Amino acid sequence: MLVVCLAWCGVARAPAQAPHAGPGPEEGTRRILEEVDQHSELMANLEYLCDMIGPRLTGSQALNRASEWTRGKFQGYGLANVTLEGWKIPRSWTRGVASGRVVSPVEQRLRLESAGWAPGTEGPTRGRVILLKAEKPADLDAYRGKVRGAWILCGSGRIPPERRGFLSEEGAAGIFRDSNKEHGLINMTGANYDYSRARIPEAFLTSESYRLLARLLGRGEVEVEIDVKNSFGDCEVEVFNTVAELVGVEMPDEVVIVGGHIDSWDLGTGATDNGTGIMAVIEAARALKASGVRPRRTIRFVLFAGEEQGLHGSKAYVEAHESEMDKISAVLVHDAGTGRVTNIGLQGRYDLREIMDRVVGPFQGRLNLDELSLRKMGGTDHLSFLPARVPAFAVVQHPAEYGKTHHTQSDTFDKVDPA
Ligand SMILES: [Zn+2]
Secondary structure, three states: OOHHHHHOOEEOOOOOOOOOOOOOHHHHHHHHHHHHHHOOOOOHHHHHHHHOOOOOOOHHHHHHHHHHHHHHHHHHHEEOOOOOEEEEOOOOOOOOOOOEEEEEEEEEEOEEEEOOOOOOOOOEEEEEEEEOOOOHHHHHHOOOOOOOOOOEEOOOOOHHHHHHHHHHHHOOEEEEEOOOOOOOOOOOOOOOOOOOOOOOEEEEEOOHHHHHHHHOOOOOOOEEEEEEEOOOOOOOEEEEEEEEEEOOOEEEEEEEEEEEEOOOOOOOOHHHHHHHHHHHHHHHHHHHHOOOEEEEEEEEEEEEEEEEEOOHHHHHHHOHHHHHHEEEEEEEOOOOOOEEEEEOOOOOOOOOOOOHHHHHHHHHHHOOOOEOOOOOOOOHHHHHHHHOOOEEEEEEOOOOOOOHOOOOOOHHHHHOOOO
């Protein structure tokens, strides 16, 4: 993150007599690295966020506590214009205990957790299990009139909305999804992207439980009993993007945004998705400020909420700041876990390779970066800026164990590699 801030925004090269003369680029680079090497607060901050604030589901009180805590951090580090920018979601959702078991043909425990914004069951609910084999909408016709009261195995992929709609209209008891992860990991995502109340219960089973059900179905009828206790809030909830600035000395109205999402799913504590990303942002802010480097343009640090439900915080940000978009030189987002940054994806912008080379050049050796690639990164907040014609990028990272920690109960502080 630091790499970009310095080179991209341009370090002030003011003559010695200028009132805000800062160090030149090389001296600035050295000072920033020294600050990070000697005084990093990243791991201490991340441990506090994960262990003392915990998971930060959008709409939860914990997320708002995290937002306030990050505001305090930016203020404590001496950043300027530190604010919480509020926006609203239609309703919050709170996970309750989920339990399940096979009751026939054999007694076996099932491991499951609800998908986000899905309702609970009305107490322990028994039903038979049906494996749904549907590749296209017309395939659903074969199940008409046959799924009432049943729990439906829907595989591991995305569930098309029309399939959910069909199952709820037909009176299915609920949807089972395969977490498709190893060793008891449970995948977590939402049943929708708009915070609406999903119409039927929907749960992720461990792959072990899911495959057990599939094998038992090969022997004949299977009956399960499922009990899920979720609840919905009954009104709009305000959530916040945390914003802070290091104001540019020559072109303060031109802005480079460095960001990541502060919200997380709620089974783990959001350590690698995306505690690591926002800590890179906060540490960049701290180190840049403490180094005394004076950027020519403003560097704005933004921690977006609502990313996990559909990039809503960054979309709200772009909407609220529509008139400033022409002045935003670039956006860089960090959101792929604890693996080292290997480079920045140019998002298909071949025309930007030279300027990006200048951005990463001073740090190439130190960070052992790969060649620049045109890679288009997906699934995180930089995407929200592209329709506004702002050059926006996400850092490319070594995968580390992201496939295991991402959206699972295993996304905890102990998985983070300090280096
Ligand atoms: Zn993320």
